[in-house]
Amino acid sequence: MNAPAAYLVPASVDEAADALSDGEATLLAGGTDLLLQTHQGVRAFRRTLVNISRIAELKTISLSGDRFRIGALVTITELLHSKLVCQHLPILAQAADHFASDQIRNAATVGGNLCNASPAGDMLPPLLALDATVELACRKDHRLQRRNVPLDQFFLGPRRTAMAADELLTAVEIPLPPARHYGRFFKLGTRPALDISIISIALAGVLENRQLTGVRVAFGAVAPIPVRARRTEAALEGRTLDAEVISTAVETARAEATPISDIRASAWYRSEMIFNMMRRLLHEAADA
Numbered sequence: 155m156n157a158p159a160a161y162l163v164p165a166s167v168d169e170a171a172d173a174l175s176d177g178e179a180t181l182l183a184g185g186t187d188l189l190l191q192t193h194q195g196v197r198a199f200r201r202t203l204v205n206i207s208r209i210a211e212l213k214t215i216s217l218s219g220d221r222f223r224i225g226a227l228v229t230i231t232e233l234l235h236s237k238l239v240c241q242h243l244p245i246l247a248q249a250a251d252h253f254a255s256d257q258i259r260n261a262a263t264v265g266g267n268l269c270n271a272s273p274a275g276d277m278l279p280p281l282l283a284l285d286a287t288v289e290l291a292c293r294k295d296h297r298l299q300r301r302n303v304p305l306d307q308f309f310l311g312p313r314r315t316a317m318a319a320d321e322l323l324t325a326v327e328i329p330l331p332p333a334r335h336y337g338r339f340f341k342l343g344t345r346p347a348l349d350i351s352i353i354s355i356a357l358a359g360v361l362e363n364r365q366l367t368g369v370r371v372a373f374g375a376v377a378p379i380p381v382r383a384r385r386t387e388a389a390l391e392g393r394t395l396d397a398e399v400i401s402t403a404v405e406t407a408r409a410e411a412t413p414i415s416d417i418r419a420s421a422w423y424r425s426e427m428i429f430n431m432m433r434r435l436l437h438e439a440a441d442a
């Protein structure tokens with residue numbers, strides 16, 4: 155493990171952006187991914203280590219008009235216990251409830267989960283299914299500048315994102331879901347809350363008279379990045395969830411997933427689990 159040459163603890167987004175502006179800094183939030191990776195030597199610290207954990211602006215969850223804003227430093231525990239999240243975005247609370255142990259949840263942040271960009275990150279499929287965007291900030295021309303990136307354009311590959319080396323992720327924004335919005339998260343693991351996902355699925359949409367509209371289906375751990383399953387969504391959109399529609403949708407889902415074999419499961423097993431668990435989720439929606 156290498157050691158950073160400098161350590162900074164900014165108190166504001168402005169100060170953090172300043173510290174990142176030469177592109178030679180590594181950002182530390184909860185440290186549950188970063189410290190393991192640097193300790194194991196799979197990645198190295200850049201020249202300056204910037205610990206953002208004291209920036210109050212990044213720790214809040216709010217609803218303003220029809221948009222939620224979840225600060226990058228909100229922890230998984232805080233998501234799980236947020237009244238706003240449980241009431242309006244229960245699929246996020248479900249994912250938080252399947253995320254690691256209490257100790258990890260207390261430190262792990264939403265921003266860290268997104269920026270680590272693991273295809274198995276548990277918050278990623280539900281956030282994709284909620285049409286989330288991420289806000290990125292940097293210092294340019296002596297000013298703090300912010301830009302928004304739709305989450306489905308943020309992930310470029312395993313541990314690669316559209317965020318530049320001089321940017322930090324400040325918040326996730328989510329449109330307020332409409333009435334009768336339905337959302338379910340499923341995670342497959344030997345001990346689902348403690349293990350990294352073998353596969354995960356997020357299903358969302360407006361559910362009325364056994365029909366889903368505005369359907370969103372997102373998969374984790376079946377491709378190099380978390381993905382929207384757009385052909386599966388099209389097979390479900392506006393259709394009554396009867397046996398034929400469900401059968402077509404789960405076949406489509408299996409064909410659409412492109413998993414690999416690794417230490418946790420074979421590609422074949424992952425495909426079969428997408429098929430079976432998607433079927434279970436759709437039957438639950440039909441009976442809801």
Ligand SMILES: Cc1cc2nc3c(=O)[nH]c(=O)nc-3n(C[C@H](O)[C@H](O)[C@H](O)COP(=O)(O)OP(=O)(O)OC[C@H]3O[C@@H](n4cnc5c(N)ncnc54)[C@H](O)[C@@H]3O)c2cc1C
Binds near residue numbers: 184
């Ligand atoms: C025992 C154990 C169990 C785990 N279980 C799960 C699990 O069940 N599900 C799951 O999804 N993950 C799991 N993880 C992985 C990890 O806890 C999560 O990915 C966590 O959300 C990372 O957040 P963090 O705040 O700790 O990020 P850090 O480790 O601090 O950072 C992770 C990466 O993101 C960057 N980063 C962090 N915040 C920002 C920001 N605001 N802007 C720009 N870059 C940023 C860092 O530079 C680093 O590259 C587990 C980890 C461990 C050690």
